[in-house]
Structure formats: structure tokens, C-alpha cells
Amino acid sequence: xxxxxxxxxxxxxxxxxxxxxxxxxxxxxxxxxxxxxxxxxxxxxxxxxxxxxxxxxxxxxxxxxxxxxxxxxxxxxxxxxxxxxxxxxxxxxxxxxxxxxxxxxxxxxxxxxxxxxxxxxxxxxxxxxxxxxxxxxxxxxxxxxxxxxxxxxxxxxxxxxxxxxxxxxxxxxxxxxxxxxxxxxxxxxxxxxxxxxxxxxxxxxxxxxxxxxxxxxxxxxxxxxxxxxxxxxxxxxxxxxxxxxxxxxxxxxxxxxxxxxxxxxxxxxxxxxxxxxxxxxxxxxxxxxxxxxxxxxxxxxxxxxxxxxxxxxxxxxxxxxxxxxxxxxxxxxxxxxxxxxxxxxxxxxxxxxxxxxxxxxxxxxxxxxxxxxxxxxxxxxxxxxxxxxxxxxxxxxxxxxxxxxxxxxxxxxxxxxxxxxxxxxxxxxxxxxxxxxxxxxxxxxxxxxxxxxxxxxx
Amino acid sequence: xxxxxxxxxxxxxxxxxxxxxxxxxxxxxxxxxxxxxxxxxxxxxxxxxxxxxxxxxxxxxxxxxxxxxxxxxxxxxxxxxxxxxxxxxxxxxxxxxxxxxxxxxxxxxxxxxxxxxxxxxxxxxxxxxxxxxxxxxxxxxxxxxxxxxxxxxxxxxxxxxxxxxxxxxxxxxxxxxxxxxxxxxxxxxxxxxxxxxxxxxxxxxxxxxxxxxxxxxxxxxxxxxxxxxxxxxxxxxxxxxxxxxxxxxxxxxxxxxxxxxxxxxxxxxxxxxxxxxxxxxxxxxxxxxxxxxxxxxxxxxxxxxxxxxxxxxxxxxxxxxxxxxxxxxxxxxxxxxxxxxxxxxxxxxxxxxxxxxxxxxxxxxxxxxxxxxxxxxxxxxxxxxxxxxxxxxxxxxxxxxxxxxxxxxxxxxxxxxxxxxxx
Numbered sequence: 001x002x003x004x005x006x007x008x009x010x011x012x013x014x015x016x017x018x019x020x021x022x023x024x025x026x027x028x029x030x031x032x033x034x035x036x037x038x039x040x041x042x043x044x045x046x047x048x049x050x051x052x053x054x055x056x057x058x059x060x061x062x063x064x065x066x067x068x069x070x071x072x073x074x075x076x077x078x079x080x081x082x083x084x085x086x087x088x089x090x091x092x093x094x095x096x097x098x099x100x101x102x103x104x105x106x107x108x109x110x111x112x113x114x115x116x117x118x119x120x121x122x123x124x125x126x127x128x129x130x131x132x133x134x135x136x137x138x139x140x141x142x143x144x145x146x147x148x149x150x151x152x153x154x155x156x157x158x159x160x161x162x163x164x165x166x167x168x169x170x171x172x173x174x175x176x177x178x179x180x181x182x183x184x185x186x187x188x189x190x191x192x193x194x195x196x197x198x199x200x201x202x203x204x205x206x207x208x209x210x211x212x213x214x215x216x217x218x219x220x221x222x223x224x225x226x227x228x229x230x231x232x233x234x235x236x237x238x239x240x241x242x243x244x245x246x247x248x249x250x251x252x253x254x255x256x257x258x259x260x261x262x263x264x265x266x267x268x269x270x271x272x273x274x275x276x277x278x279x280x281x282x283x284x285x286x287x288x289x290x291x292x293x294x295x296x297x298x299x300x301x302x303x304x305x306x307x308x309x310x311x312x313x314x315x316x317x318x319x320x321x322x323x324x325x326x327x328x329x330x331x332x333x334x335x336x337x338x339x340x341x342x343x344x345x346x347x348x349x350x351x352x353x354x355x356x357x358x359x360x361x362x363x364x365x366x367x368x369x370x371x372x373x374x375x376x377x378x379x380x381x382x383x384x385x386x387x388x389x390x391x392x393x394x395x396x397x398x399x400x401x402x403x404x405x406x407x408x409x410x411x412x413x414x415x416x417x418x419x420x421x422x423x424x425x426x427x428x429x430x431x432x433x434x435x436x437x438x439x440x441x442x443x444x445x446x447x448x449x450x451x452x453x454x455x456x457x458x
Numbered sequence: 459x460x461x462x463x464x465x466x467x468x469x470x471x472x473x474x475x476x477x478x479x480x481x482x483x484x485x486x487x488x489x490x491x492x493x494x495x496x497x498x499x500x501x502x503x504x505x506x507x508x509x510x511x512x513x514x515x516x517x518x519x520x521x522x523x524x525x526x527x528x529x530x531x532x533x534x535x536x537x538x539x540x541x542x543x544x545x546x547x548x549x550x551x552x553x554x555x556x557x558x559x560x561x562x563x564x565x566x567x568x569x570x571x572x573x574x575x576x577x578x579x580x581x582x583x584x585x586x587x588x589x590x591x592x593x594x595x596x597x598x599x600x601x602x603x604x605x606x607x608x609x610x611x612x613x614x615x616x617x618x619x620x621x622x623x624x625x626x627x628x629x630x631x632x633x634x635x636x637x638x639x640x641x642x643x644x645x646x647x648x649x650x651x652x653x654x655x656x657x658x659x660x661x662x663x664x665x666x667x668x669x670x671x672x673x674x675x676x677x678x679x680x681x682x683x684x685x686x687x688x689x690x691x692x693x694x695x696x697x698x699x700x701x702x703x704x705x706x707x708x709x710x711x712x713x714x715x716x717x718x719x720x721x722x723x724x725x726x727x728x729x730x731x732x733x734x735x736x737x738x739x740x741x742x743x744x745x746x747x748x749x750x751x752x753x754x755x756x757x758x759x760x761x762x763x764x765x766x767x768x769x770x771x772x773x774x775x776x777x778x779x780x781x782x783x784x785x786x787x788x789x790x791x792x793x794x795x796x797x798x799x800x801x802x803x804x805x806x807x808x809x810x811x812x813x814x815x816x817x818x819x820x821x822x823x824x825x826x827x828x829x830x831x832x833x834x835x836x837x838x839x840x841x842x843x844x845x846x847x848x849x850x851x852x853x854x855x856x857x858x859x860x861x862x863x864x865x866x867x868x869x870x871x872x873x874x875x876x877x878x879x880x881x
Binding site for chain 1: 763796832
């Protein structure tokens, strides 16, 4: 703590502040600001705007958090007109010109969610109260997303969710100030079901192993209802403790049952371990009544696939996005290559889906502010409501006003038999079009919540 | 256990100064204790100034801790650590599951806000009461054993509570996504909220989030209502803890720590004393949990995870177990590291070292970066090891060493004779 006050940055910053306006936390107090941009929390004055990137830097999802942070840095570069511009050139909305947001240079602060809702909220509150962030984004679990989303609603700033797959984020816990680009459990189920039926037939008997917490429940429910609608039956479903590392005792009963498909509603370390155990028990080589035994992992992640190694070969699952989309399925998924190109140039490897969703969320926020002409959360809310866009890698996409959920195609992938390198572990099987995964906002799996009113704070 | 006993023994003389005349002094405190309470009160009330020493927008503003959330956390975790210290510092029983009481208090508090009223007073009372009952149950079972077995039992209870809250009890606890206030919660004592209105915790209408901001030149000081309510709670908790330390009951607890067998032979059962200390300590944790909910109206199960229990042990040992002010210092220290050091990222570092030539900036950033941002755990670990090795009495012992050095410099012979007994 012996840093001098007279650093270059200090001098520059003090200059820019011009009267200590910058980053002045104005939460819950009202103040009159210049140029009409006032009346909401942390209204940016001066020539910069601060965004808060709240990602897991320690704990089980630290790898994903690191990748999200890379994507945020890239997005900020592109917004400020540095680098090659990435998806700005393919994005269907042309409001962004690489001059920051509304002419204000984008700055960012980072924090560690530790994948704990308390720590995530503390970190987000420090961004809002201390650093004057006008938007918070990031996160790699639904518990954190729901907690931070509620905080942003209370404080009156925008929350652009990162990786969160539970239905609750835009279901029972949806908030007017929160937006989710990532897909959800229901969409995974709806996207997987027809492909499972096509690949494995209509008369399968499924056995579910489900992580014993909210996300596990919603995912199991989604996959179960979608596959049962296709004619599958569910033999059994067993909840596994979150902290379980050895799943042998849960896999053994599968061998005794008449099931011919095992669905692993697991994520992170759980998924790596349960899948490895299942393969070690010879489930992949098993035949039940003349049918090849199959394993399904509803939510796939590149980082987990890397953890599970060769065990993922031939296993089906769903993804929000994959870096090979545009190369393999053509120009409908434009933007993918532009993003992979600039990410690869800067970091030397292709981005994960967590990185993609965070990058896109940042761009979408910047674009909404620019189109609305204001950082006011209510203006952003209006600009994103039922906003249709394209060119951000997922094909034509809708940001639905009723629940702030994005609707787009869902990618169904399978683990490669012979991966060429550690970044190319999955192959794209098919893409389920958006209208097949669309549901009513009051669908039973999403019921019980209300967006409420947008809250500008201040 | 023996380690801790001998460590804390080193500082005990400083804290267990024999109470002379009970009736004398301020609020029943002797001179030294009274001045300590006054000092803590002044520091706590002036915290918005003390914690914000750097002007807004300067490069050093990164180190400012005077924003509502962190100030609230300082005092709330201070209460938690003070309570833990009543058990660990006095009786020597190392509970490794104290976060469970904090969590149970939080859940009780939020349910009170959901079902009764948004006022924080009933919610805090409910938190303390429920945490007290739960600690009575856990203590009654766990205190049948001592030493490492006691620690493992409490750890088991805490992890059980975590697992229950995270999955089995999802309908009551909200599971992974936790519990939050909704505008459509029943709240029988309050009127119904309008559709979509955000429920906010308040004290007879004064919202916990309400702040008054004072701008002095380039400095900005925030006075937050929630912080002052939590600060008053901490001062009361601190005062009560001094009274417990100085009471005959406190002496009995120290007797349990120094030699339980001897106590048994003299015909005194230590169990009622340890159980009382355990419940008091659990109620302190419940108070902290209730305040956490009052300041930030949500609860997640991670609050009860074993790392949270470990954290309060770290806070107490880091600050100085068995001392009065130590746990508060330790809590502040750890929360500062967690919230300030973890936010220093590469870009910030590059800003600091921008005065140097490029190559030197890169070298400096490469050296410093692993210790800040996501590496804050590493820095905390190193500091913790340093404290345990060089200052077994915690930060308080560090302060005493500094003070005695200062006194010796004055050249007073009298001061030398007053210096604290060595290790």
C-alpha cells in the first residue's frame, strides 16, 4: 500500500473527474445532473461510464469466470473502438459505432462472486455504491444470478445475466431490471427431446440422476416432460447430493433397472464425476433388450467436456452456442466467426459459450442504451422489450418483453469420438429452431413470478 | 487445542485485569474498559470518515472502504466474531459450525419480514430467538464431548444445516436460489404493497438503504441509516461481551478453559456454564444473521457452508482470541481483504504502474497480480500465517508490541516495568 498518489492514471483521472462527479455513488439520493441524463441511480456524468463485471474468480466455476472476464474485456475494447470490432460489424443493429456508449468511454470494474450469493451481492453492491456502475453483468450459476438480479432491481440498475440456465431466473424470480440471453432448462428439454427421439427411438426407458438443488429439479422436470411427450417412460429418478464426488453407488442401481437411457442432470464437477463413473461401469457398452444403452447430459459445457476427457465421446447434450456454428451451419449464425476471430487473436484459443453470452449481453446493453439515448434503466428496459436482432452468433433472436428471456435456436451437440485438440471436443448434431423451444410466459415451469416495474432508483 | 490454549494464554493477562470495584466507573466498567468502549464507539460512529481517506476519483480511491455495504459488513461480522470469541476465547471450545447459527438467524429474520412486517426490530428479535433455540439444541448434544470431537460435531451440524437448506428444505429456504422478499408476501402486520413495488426493510419507516451524502472538496462521505443501526447493535454487543468477560460467569468460563478436571474435582459441573456460553454465542451469531437480512434482504444457503464457519475462526484468531477488541479487528481485516483487494484487476494495476517504463510495468504487474484480484485468498493466507507465527496473540498483540516499543522509546523506566509479559 505504498502507491503514490501521483500516478499517471491518478492525474488523468482527477482531470477527467472535473469536480468529483465521476463514479459518485448516488444510490438512493437524488441529484440534478447536467444534459438531462438524470433521475436514476449512478447516472454517468463526465466522459466515462462504468460497467461492473461480477464473475466467479474462485470456487468451482473459476474457469468459466475467467473466460467470461476475457469476453467482457474484449467487448469493452470493441465498444471503445479498439481491436477489430468483433461482432459490431455483423450485429443487425447499427447504432454502435465504436465510440463508447453515447460518446462516453467505457470503463469497467471487476469482482469475485465466489459462486456464493452473499459474496456476489457484496461484490455487486460495492460496484454500485463505490464504483458507480450503471450495469452489472456476469455470473456462472443461477443462485448468484437470481440474487444479483434482485439486488439490481432494488438498487435501480440493469442486470445482464451471464451463464444461468435455471428456469427461475426468468421464471418465478424474474425482475424488470434483469435480462437473460442464455437459454434455460425448459429449452434444453424441448430442444433435446425430438433429437433424442430421432436418434434413439420413441420407446426408451429413462433413468434420471439429478443434482439435489433448484437447477437440477427444473432441468429434470423439463427433460422429463419433453421426453415423456415423445413417448419415453421414466423408470426412476434419484437425487444426488451436491457435494457427491463418487457416484458409483448411484450408478450401480441403474444396471439393475430396466432403463436403457441415463440422463445426468448434473453440472460442473458433478457432471464430470458422474459421467466418468457411468462410463467406468461400462454403461456405454451395455445393451438392454437389444437396445444400445445411451447417456444424455442436458447442459453441456466445453470446460466440463475438457474435465471429463474421452468419457464424453458419443454423449448428447445441448448448448447455447458453439464456436463452430457458422463454419458448419452457414451464414444464419453470422457473428460467430467474427467473435471467434477476435477472441482467438487476443487470447489464442476459441471462446466458450459462457464467454459468448457475456460478450453478447454487453453489446446488447450498449446498443439498447444507444438506441434509447439514455442510461436510464427504464429506457433500456423499453429498448430491449421485444427487441429482435441478428448477427450475434445465434441467428435471429427475440428478447421477449414478458419475461426478459431471449428466444433463439438451441444447439444439440455430441461428444466427439476422436477430438483433434482440447478445444474441439464436441460436434454439432443439429440445431433446434427457436419456435420449437418457445413457450408461453406463464408456462407452469415458469409460473409464480412477476417482472414488477422497472426501477430507475434514485 | 493445546496450541490455542497456550497462544491465548499469552495475551490473557492483558484482558483479565482484575476487576477492582464493580460499581465504579462508567456503566459498571473500570477505567480501562470504559475508555476502550468509548474508543470503539467513536471509531464506529466516525467510520464513514475514517474509512474514506482518499478523494473520489483518485487512484487510491480503490482502497476506500467507506461505502454502506462494506461498513455494514464490518460491524455485522464484528458482532459474529465477538460472539464466537465468548465461546472460543473464554472456554477454549472451538466451534467449527458457527455459521449455521448465522444462517438460521437469517432465515428466521427473512421469514419474519415475509410473514409479519418489514420492520427490522421484530425480525432481529426473531433471528436471535430462533438462533438461540437452535444453538441450545446443538450445544446440548455437542458439548457432551470436548476438544477435537466437539469441533467435529459442530462442523457436522453446520454441514447438515447447509445440506438441508440447500436441497431438502427447498420449500422453506428457497434452496440454491435462496429467499427474497416479494411484494405479494402476506406480511400480516403491514398493509399490502402495490403490484410490483419493491419491499424494503425499514425501522418505523426509515429505510435501511437510506443514505445522506456529504461532499467535502473531492471527498464524499456516505452516512447510511442501516450502518448506524448495525453499529449501535455492535456497540451493545461489545459492551455486553465486556461485561461477560469481567463477570464471575466469565471467570468460570476461563476456569473451564484452564482445567476442566480440576473444576470437576471441586464439585462444579462445567456443563451449564459451557452450554450458556454456547447459547449466548449462538444468539450473537443470530443477531449478526438478522442484521445481514435487515441490511440486504436475501438469504442464500452458502451463508452456512463450512468455509463461512472457518472464516469466523480466522477472524477471531487473526484479531486475537480471548481479547476484547481482537475479533472485531479480525473481522474488519478479512472483510476488507475480501471486498477491496479482490477487486483490484490487471487494468487497475497497469494504471498504478503506468509511471514506470513499459517493461518495468509489465514486470511489476506480473509480480503483484497473483496476490490481488482472484489471488486475494493467497494474500490472506500469507498474512494469516505471518500473524500466527510472529504474533500468536493476533493483531491485538501486534498493537501491544507497537505500544510498548513506543513507550520504551520515551525512555521511561516505569514503562519498561509495565510492558506486557512475554510469550
